Amino acid sequence: MKIRKKARYVDPKQCNGCGECARVCPVVRPDAYQMGLSSRKAIHIPFPQAVPCSYILDMDACLGNLPIACGKCAEVCEKKAISYDEVDEVVVREVGAVIVAIGLDVYDPRGEDEYGYTRFENVITSMEFERLICAGGPTAGHFVRPSDHRRPVRIGFVQCVGSRNPRIGRPWCSNICCMNTVKDTLLLADHYPDTESVVFYQDIRSFGKSFEDMFVRSKAAGVRYVRGLPGEVTEDPETHNLVVTVENTSTGKLERHVLDMLVLSVGVEPAKDAKKISGLLTLSRTSDGFFLESHPKLKPVDAPTRGVWFAGFCESPKDIKDSVCQAGAAASRAGALLATGRVRVEAITSRIDGAVCTKCGLCAAVCPYGAIAWKKGEAAVVIEAACAGCGACGSTCKSDAITMRHFSDEQLIAQVRASLARKPEESVFVFACNWCSYAGGDMAGISRIAYPASNRIVRTMCSARVSDEMVLEAFRCGAAVVLVSGCHYADCHYINANRQTVKRLDRLWDKLERAKVRPERLQLEWISAAEGQKFAAVMKRLDALKRTVTPEEIAHTRAALARTGGDS
Amino acid sequence: MTPTPESFRCMACGHEYTELLEKGEDRERSCPKCRSNSIRHLKAAKRPAAAGEKGARKA
Numbered sequence: 001m002k003i004r005k006k007a008r009y010v011d012p013k014q015c016n017g018c019g020e021c022a023r024v025c026p027v028v029r030p031d032a033y034q035m036g037l038s039s040r041k042a043i044h045i046p047f048p049q050a051v052p053c054s055y056i057l058d059m060d061a062c063l064g065n066l067p068i069a070c071g072k073c074a075e076v077c078e079k080k081a082i083s084y085d086e087v088d089e090v091v092v093r094e095v096g097a098v099i100v101a102i103g104l105d106v107y108d109p110r111g112e113d114e115y116g117y118t119r120f121e122n123v124i125t126s127m128e129f130e131r132l133i134c135a136g137g138p139t140a141g142h143f144v145r146p147s148d149h150r151r152p153v154r155i156g157f158v159q160c161v162g163s164r165n166p167r168i169g170r171p172w173c174s175n176i177c178c179m180n181t182v183k184d185t186l187l188l189a190d191h192y193p194d195t196e197s198v199v200f201y202q203d204i205r206s207f208g209k210s211f212e213d214m215f216v217r218s219k220a221a222g223v224r225y226v227r228g229l230p231g232e233v234t235e236d237p238e239t240h241n242l243v244v245t246v247e248n249t250s251t252g253k254l255e256r257h258v259l260d261m262l263v264l265s266v267g268v269e270p271a272k273d274a275k276k277i278s279g280l281l282t283l284s285r286t287s288d289g290f291f292l293e294s295h296p297k298l299k300p301v302d303a304p305t306r307g308v309w310f311a312g313f314c315e316s317p318k319d320i321k322d323s324v325c326q327a328g329a330a331a332s333r334a335g336a337l338l339a340t341g342r343v344r345v346e347a348i349t350s351r352i353d354g355a356v357c358t359k360c361g362l363c364a365a366v367c368p369y370g371a372i373a374w375k376k377g378e379a380a381v382v383i384e385a386a387c388a389g390c391g392a393c394g395s396t397c398k399s400d401a402i403t404m405r406h407f408s409d410e411q412l413i414a415q416v417r418a419s420l421a422r423k424p425e426e427s428v429f430v431f432a433c434n435w436c437s438y439a440g441g442d443m444a445g446i447s448r449i450a451y452p453a454s455n456r457i458v459r460t461m462c463s464a465r466v467s468d469e470m471v472l473e474a475f476r477c478g479a480a481v482v483l484v485s486g487c488h489y490a491d492c493h494y495i496n497a498n499r500q501t502v503k504r505l506d507r508l509w510d511k512l513e514r515a516k517v518r519p520e521r522l523q524l525e526w527i528s529a530a531e532g533q534k535f536a537a538v539m540k541r542l543d544a545l546k547r548t549v550t551p552e553e554i555a556h557t558r559a560a561l562a563r564t565g566g567d568s
Numbered sequence: 569m570t571p572t573p574e575s576f577r578c579m580a581c582g583h584e585y586t587e588l589l590e591k592g593e594d595r596e597r598s599c600p601k602c603r604s605n606s607i608r609h610l611k612a613a614k615r616p617a618a619a620g621e622k623g624a625r626k627a
Contacts, residue, residue: 287595
């Protein structure tokens with residue numbers, strides 16, 4: 001693993017943090033840590049608790065790379081800790097485990113200009129509020145409003161800004177904002193008892209230990225909670241007070257609030273670097289952009305790529321306590337792997353015959369784990385430690401160069417033929433994935449849910465393992481109806497291998513239609529392990545469909561697919 | 569990215585419908601009528617290229 005260690009331009013071992021350099025530095029920039037509410041010099045300590053507590057030079061702002069122009073900080077540094085010539089260092093480390101903890105980004109309300117954030121000075125975000133009320137903040141804890149530096153008395157909080165809003169592509173709940181606002185109202189009540197706080201909300205989500213108690217205390221402290229988000233925010237041009245119009249959905253009445261300050265409780269979003277990291281480590285992300293865990297219940301800290309774990313917000317919105325829990329779990333999981341010193345490889349993996357491989361690279365393109373190494377003009381090679389055995393590659397390979405151990409083409413085709421050896425025209429042939437659909441069938445059984453006995457089930461590890469040839473062979477054997485079933489999208493045990501199933505069925509439906517075979521006889525269903533009822537319902541529906549298939553139709557199907565070889 | 573309208577057919581009940589689809593969208597599909605997952609993506613029929621257009625047959 002290559003790690004870029006960015007140049008600090010100040011030797012932390014030499015720097016004693018005296019601050020002389022910052023005093024003489026002529027370059028002033030907005031301080032990002034203080035949300036731009038105060039300034040810093042080009043040479044600065046990023047934030048008060050920074051480790052190591054030494055200065056760092058912002059080379060983009062510094063004039064020092066033109067020594068004639070400046071160089072003052074280096075002149076006054078007695079320790080000679082400053083070097084303008086330092087360059088980024090690339091550190092190479094061999095690692096056995098990776099924990100992804102890249103954190104989050106905060107929603108920027110400027111894009112939508114929600115609630116007049118870009119127009120009115122006294123509309124601030126919850127992050128800016130944090131800095132203003134903090135003793136280490138730009139006003140040393142004196143809570144003032146930006147327009148006139150007077151202490152605001154009537155303060156409004158708007159919840160769910162940039163959260164739970166599909167219209168702006170942010171349908172998720174950010175998890176932390178409700179309790180952050182409750183905490184802020186309690187802080188205000190404690191520091192400034194004459195403050196009148198009002199919170200505009202959709203729902204207050206105060207689940208978690210002691211959270212409901214905090215919410216109750218906030219209400220007891222006089223904080224008013226209005227169920228409804230503001231429809232309009234205007235500003236009095238003279239006083240810079242804000243007029244908020246909101247429908248209180250609890251009373252059904254329109255309310256008008258005159259406030260000194262409005263705080264937007266901004267949501268959080270996946271870090272911008274998440275896409276790059278997902279490419280580096282072959283990770284998947286949900287449609288929201290958060291990293292997808294291996295299993296939502298059983299492996300919540302594991303990445304589907306083995307040897308990688310998640311901690312914190314990058315996996316899903318969570319508060320500090322949950323992040324710490326997840327970090328501990330990830331560290332334990334990684335420690336357990338490193339302590340054994342060995343990696344247990346899946347027994348069910350694919351194997352590529354280099355002599356038969358046509359070097360097309362299709363297998364590498366469909367592998368959700370990036371477990372197939374391929375270069376143009378070279379035969380593909382399976383990285384067995386990374387292969388999880390879904391079989392997507394095996395069913396995609398056009399040259400039969402890939403063998404799936406324990407689920408080979410020969411074995412599965414033999415199962416199809418054996419299952420349909422007797423009365424195939426009375427059969428609904430089912431390919432069921434190991435993890436969900438097959439277990440869904442079991443669930444139907446143990447739940448004593450009756451369904452027709454016409455089905456013939458063959459298990460594959462993933463629905464993506466089912467190749468064109470296997471489906472066509474079932475039809476050639478005389479099956480009236482064929483079902484391919486797998487896990488729901490969110491539950492796919494092989495990251496997203498079942499998306500290949502969808503593409504394959506789309507192609508197969510076209511193929512059947514061209515062969516004048518009724519494409520409706522091929523069906524696709526996502527059935528989870530808990531959906532015994534759905535399994536039974538699908539079987540009943542397909543049994544009814546089977547009854548509509550005539551012997552002539554089956555005879556034609558056999559002839560058409562035999563004649564064309566399924567390659568029409 | 570601008571979503572484009574795409575047509576789908578439910579292979580279980582035959583219901584045809586159109587949905588706005590964004591490129592790269594990764595969403596499980598189910599029939600709005602019968603909830604089946606047997607959803608076939610109907611590709612738009614290609615319009616024959618007019619004379620002079622790229623791909624048009626030469627006389």
